[in-house]
Amino acid sequence: xxxxxxxxxxxxxxxxxxxxxxxxxxxxxxxxxxxxxxxxxxxxxxxxxxxxxxxxxxxxxxxxxxxxxxxxxxxxxxxxxxxxxxxxxxxxxxxxxxxxxxxxxxxxxxxxxxxxxxxxxxxxxxxxxxxxxxxxxxxxxxxxxxxxxxxxxxxxxxxxxxxxxxxxxxxxxxxxxxxxxxxxxxxxxxxxxxxxxxxxxxxxxxxxx
Amino acid sequence: xxxxxxxxxxxxxxxxxxxxxxxxxxxxxxxxxxxxxxxxxxxxxxxxxxxxxxxxxxxxxxxxxxxxxxxxxxxxxxxxxxxxxxxxxxxxxxxxxxxxxxxxxxxxxxxxxxxxxxxxxxxxxxxxxxxxxxxxxxxxxxxxxxxxxxxxxxxxxxxxxxxxxxxxxxxxxxxxxxxxxxxxxxxxxxxxxxxxxxxxxxxxxxxxxxxxxxxxxxxxxxxxxxxxxxxxxxxxxxxxxxxxxxxxxxxxxxxxxxxxxxxxxxxxxxxxxxxxxxxxxxxxxxxxxxxxxxxxxxxxxxxxxxxxxxxxxxxxxxxxxxxxxxxxxxxxxxxxxxxxxxxxxxxxxxxxxxxxxxxxxxxxxxxxxxxxxxxxxxxxxxxxxxxxxxxxxxxxxxxxxxxxxxxxxxxxxxxxxxxxxxxxxxxxxxxxxxxxxxxxxxxxxxxxxxxxxxxxxxxxxxxxxxxxxxxxxxxxxxxxxxxxxxxxxxxxxxxxxxxxxxxxxxxxxxxxxxxxxxxxxxxxxxxxxxxxxxxxxxxxxxxxxxxxxxxxxxxxxxxxxxxxxxxxxxxxxxxxxxxxxxxxxxxxxxxxxxxxxxxxxxxxxxxxxxxxxxxx
Numbered sequence: 001x002x003x004x005x006x007x008x009x010x011x012x013x014x015x016x017x018x019x020x021x022x023x024x025x026x027x028x029x030x031x032x033x034x035x036x037x038x039x040x041x042x043x044x045x046x047x048x049x050x051x052x053x054x055x056x057x058x059x060x061x062x063x064x065x066x067x068x069x070x071x072x073x074x075x076x077x078x079x080x081x082x083x084x085x086x087x088x089x090x091x092x093x094x095x096x097x098x099x100x101x102x103x104x105x106x107x108x109x110x111x112x113x114x115x116x117x118x119x120x121x122x123x124x125x126x127x128x129x130x131x132x133x134x135x136x137x138x139x140x141x142x143x144x145x146x147x148x149x150x151x152x153x154x155x156x157x158x159x160x161x162x163x164x165x166x167x168x169x170x171x172x173x174x175x176x177x178x179x180x181x182x183x184x185x186x187x188x189x190x191x192x193x194x195x196x197x198x199x200x201x202x203x204x205x206x207x208x209x
Numbered sequence: 210x211x212x213x214x215x216x217x218x219x220x221x222x223x224x225x226x227x228x229x230x231x232x233x234x235x236x237x238x239x240x241x242x243x244x245x246x247x248x249x250x251x252x253x254x255x256x257x258x259x260x261x262x263x264x265x266x267x268x269x270x271x272x273x274x275x276x277x278x279x280x281x282x283x284x285x286x287x288x289x290x291x292x293x294x295x296x297x298x299x300x301x302x303x304x305x306x307x308x309x310x311x312x313x314x315x316x317x318x319x320x321x322x323x324x325x326x327x328x329x330x331x332x333x334x335x336x337x338x339x340x341x342x343x344x345x346x347x348x349x350x351x352x353x354x355x356x357x358x359x360x361x362x363x364x365x366x367x368x369x370x371x372x373x374x375x376x377x378x379x380x381x382x383x384x385x386x387x388x389x390x391x392x393x394x395x396x397x398x399x400x401x402x403x404x405x406x407x408x409x410x411x412x413x414x415x416x417x418x419x420x421x422x423x424x425x426x427x428x429x430x431x432x433x434x435x436x437x438x439x440x441x442x443x444x445x446x447x448x449x450x451x452x453x454x455x456x457x458x459x460x461x462x463x464x465x466x467x468x469x470x471x472x473x474x475x476x477x478x479x480x481x482x483x484x485x486x487x488x489x490x491x492x493x494x495x496x497x498x499x500x501x502x503x504x505x506x507x508x509x510x511x512x513x514x515x516x517x518x519x520x521x522x523x524x525x526x527x528x529x530x531x532x533x534x535x536x537x538x539x540x541x542x543x544x545x546x547x548x549x550x551x552x553x554x555x556x557x558x559x560x561x562x563x564x565x566x567x568x569x570x571x572x573x574x575x576x577x578x579x580x581x582x583x584x585x586x587x588x589x590x591x592x593x594x595x596x597x598x599x600x601x602x603x604x605x606x607x608x609x610x611x612x613x614x615x616x617x618x619x620x621x622x623x624x625x626x627x628x629x630x631x632x633x634x635x636x637x638x639x640x641x642x643x644x645x646x647x648x649x650x651x652x653x654x655x656x657x658x659x660x661x662x663x664x665x666x667x668x669x670x671x672x673x674x675x676x677x678x679x680x681x682x683x684x685x686x687x688x689x690x691x692x693x694x695x696x697x698x699x700x701x702x703x704x705x706x707x708x709x710x711x712x713x714x715x716x717x718x719x720x721x722x723x724x725x726x727x728x729x730x731x732x733x734x735x736x737x738x739x740x741x742x743x744x745x746x747x748x749x750x751x752x753x754x755x756x757x758x759x760x761x762x763x764x765x766x767x768x769x770x771x772x773x774x775x776x777x778x779x780x781x782x783x784x785x786x787x788x789x790x791x792x793x794x795x796x797x798x799x800x801x802x803x804x805x806x807x808x809x810x811x812x813x814x815x816x817x818x819x820x821x822x823x824x825x
Contacts, residue, residue, distance in 0.1 A: 018383060079380055087429055093442075119427060153434065161667045163437035164268040166302055169430070171441070179470050183566035183576065185670060189302045192464075194563035196575045196665025 004105040010071030023060040077104040139200040146175045148205040155202045211259045213288035218265030220296040221322045224352040226262040244278040269309040290369040291317040297327035304444035311372035318346045325351035333453040344373025376443045381424045484548045495540035526708030530701045541618035545587035550684040554676035573607045573656025575666035585615030589789040591691040603661030613785040619748035620781045628777045696788035703746035732821040751780040771824045783813025
C-alpha cells in the first residue's frame, strides 16, 4: 500500500471524526474519498495491522493515537497548502484543494513549517505585497458588461452586508451598468445589487475565465 | 401560540402573511426599537394563533436595526415556531439565511415560495431531497396564486422540527469553537456569535479576543468573511444538489433603459416632477371639495348651536383640527403615498435610489437617502421614520436636517392656499425653488462638517413587476397611519391648547410684544408672526390662524403681496411641526432635534429678513 493512500485515509478519518461524535463508518469514508468500500476495506485491514486504527463493529473505524497524530498532521498540511494556493496565489478554491491533496504527501515538514509561518506574518512578509495592493484591480477598473471574479473584499467599515449578499472571494459577478460617478449595479447570485463607488473600490476582482 | 415568518426581503413574506391573516393587522414597534413588526391573528381548528411578519433581512448576524431585532426576537423565544420563507428562483442566497437560522435550533418549517415563477424560468427543485438535507418539512408554495398556502399552518403546528443541517466551517473556526467550548460552557451558536463579535456572554467574548486575531491573520480575512464564505459554499452545494440548472435570467431591456446613465436620470426627474405636480393638482381639488363639505355639514351647524363661549371655542378648535387633518391627510398625503407606493411596488424606487447616488453623495449621503427625502414631500413624520434605513449616524444626522426642510403637504397647503391664489403660480414655484436650493446648500455644508464616517450604498434592486392595487392601497394606508396616529393626536391637542390660549387672551398679549420685532425684521404685522408661531404646532395652522387674526380670508386687503410671500416663505422654512420634532427626538436624539429646530428657526427668519430687505 502506498504512503499517500494511507495518509489520505488517515486525513479523511480525522476530518470525519471532527464532524460527528461517533466514529465514522466505511461508507462515510467511501463517500468522502470517492472510492469503493471494497478498496477501502482492503487498505483499512492493512492499516489495522500497522497500528493506525481499529475496526469496530458496525463498520465503524476508530483512530489510534498514532494514527490520529499522522492524520491531523496531513490535514494541517492540506489546509496550509490550500490556503496558500487560493488566498495568496489566487487559485480557485476547488482546484487549490485538489492540488493540495497531491502536494501534502511530499512536502517536507520544514518547508511546510516555514510556509505556515510565512503566511501567519502577513504584516512583515507582505510589505511588498501591500504596496502592490493599491494597484490591484477593483470593480472600478472594469467597464459595464464585464464578467468578473471576486478575489478579495477589504472594507474599512466591515461590509457584512456585502458578504451576506454573496460577495465573497471566488464568487462570480457581472458588472451590469455604471453611472458617471462609478456607482454601479452588479449581478451576484441572481440578484442585481446597486453599490456606491466607495464600496466598489474595496471589492478586488479579476476577469473570470 | 405564536408563529414567526422569517426570510430575505422580496420573498413574498408579506403576501403570505396577508393571505394567512386576512384583515385586522396590527403594526407595532418592537420594544426598545423603532423597527416595525406586523402582527395578525388567525384561527385554526378553534385555536387562536398569532402570526408575526418579521422584517426582511439578509443575515441574522448583522448589526442593522432589523437584523438585530429579528435576532433578538428569535433568541428570546418570542415565537414557538418559525416559518422560513425561501425564494425558489434564488434558492442559493435564501439558503444562506436558512443555514444561519438553523443554527438557532428552533423548531421550524420551510416554505419554498415563488414556485410558479421558478417553473416559468425552467427551474426544477426536488423538495423531498431539500427537505431531507435540511431536516425540516419543505412546502412548495406560490403565494401569488394561493397554491399550498393552506398547508403552511397545519405543517407549522404539527410537523415543525429543529433543522439537522449544519455548516462545516473552516477548520480554524471549528477548532476555535471547540476551544471556546472546552474552556467555557457555550453552545455552538454562542461560540459562533462571539467569534463574529456579536456575542452576549462576556467570558466567551474575552476568549475570542485571544483566538480571533490569529485566525484572521492566517486567512488574511476577517472571521465574519470566513464564516460567510463557508455558509455560501454550503448553500451553493445544497442548491446544486436539489435544483436543476439555474436558468440564467435574461437582461431586461426595460431595466437597462431605467438604469442607464443616459436615459435613467431623465426618466427619474420626469417621474418625480410629474408625481409632485399631480399631487398638487389632485390634492388641491379634493381638499377644496372635502373642506367645503365639512364646513357645510359640521362646522356651520356647530357654530349655530347656542353654547357657552369656552365650550364653543374648544369645540370649534377640535373641529377645525379635524377639518385640517382631513383636508391634508386624504387629498395630499394619501395621494402622494399612493404614487410612491406604486414606485416602490414596481421596484422602481430602488432604481431611483441608485440613480441618485451621485447627487446624494454631494449632500453627504448615498442613494438610499433619496427615499426619505422623497417621502418628506408627503409628510415629514414617516420620512423621518424612514431615516433609519441609513446605516451610519452621520448620514442620519444629515438626513434629519434635510428631511425637516422638505416642504411637506401641510406646507404645500400654505403655498397653494395663499401664494398660488393671491400672487400666482410662478411665485409659488419660486418658494419651492428657494426651499430646495436651501436643502441642497445645507447638504453641501453638512457633508463637510458632520463628523463620522460614511459608508456607501449597498442596495438590492427589487425585481421590476406590475404593482398590485391591493398592496399599494395597504402600503399607502400603512404610511398614512403614521400621520393619523402620530401627527393627528398632537395636532388635535395643539388645536385645543391654541383654542384655550385664544380664549384666555394670550394672543393679543403676545401680539403686542412681538409687533415691533416683527415689523422691523420681517416687515410683517404682529398678528402674522403670531400666526407663524402657531405653525410650530401644525404647519398649515399658521394659515388658519392668520386668517382668524387678520379677520378676513381676503388677505390682500390687509397685507401687501410681499408680506404674503414672506409669510409663506418663513412658514415653509422655519421649525418643523411638533409631530416631526417628536419623531426626530425618537430617531436621532434630543440634541440633534434641538439643533435642527434652531437651525430651521434661524434660517426661516434670516431668509424672511433678506427677502424683506430685497423686495420692500
